[in-house]
Amino acid sequence: MLAGQPTYHGALSAITASGARAVPVSMTDDGWDLDAMEAAMHQLAPDLVYLIADNRNPTGHTLPAADRKRLAHIVTGTRTRTVVDETISGIWLGQPVPPPPAAELTRRRDLDLTVGSVSKSFWGGLRIGWIRAERSVMPAAMRPSVDMGTAILEQLSAAELLVHTDELPPGRREDPAGAPNPTRGAWRNVTGAVAPETTTVV
């Protein structure tokens, strides 16, 4: 599995734990070296590429719109399945991130998988995440090997929050440590209970 170097440490652990091998492609000071990625995709024919295109952890880079087009071209040309991690897409600071790489891959949905969660955009206390992919292309290695058994209350809260995706993340962006916990309304709607007042940052 191809991954930019450096990359999110949790992804590297997950790749290793699944029995796959992470092959690094070095990032430059300016961001991605698409020539190097293209060469690696041609020469190594990896099963998957792992990509954080927005507010990259740990470098903070965002893949420019033109490079998203070029990357989509490389992905379709080499027919390489690509996992785009959108977990931190919603918490840009300077300017909004460009449309997701998936927007450039409309003709090859089978090559594009995305992963995301509510922890950064909404609340770190809510442990809900997802994999979005066409069922037919979901590799066995990405299916959780254990049932994480997430509580139904949390799942309902996440479903409620996702309806408000445009409204809630701005508060998190402006003051992630001190912003009022944006999940409170959702929890109240789902349970009638009152959730903690402040957010946590993880």
Ligand SMILES: Cc1ncc(COP(=O)(O)O)c(C=O)c1O
């Ligand atoms: C790029 C990226 N993906 C995934 C995660 C994990 O997110 P969660 O806390 O929802 O498990 C993180 C956490 O920092 C991250 O930076």
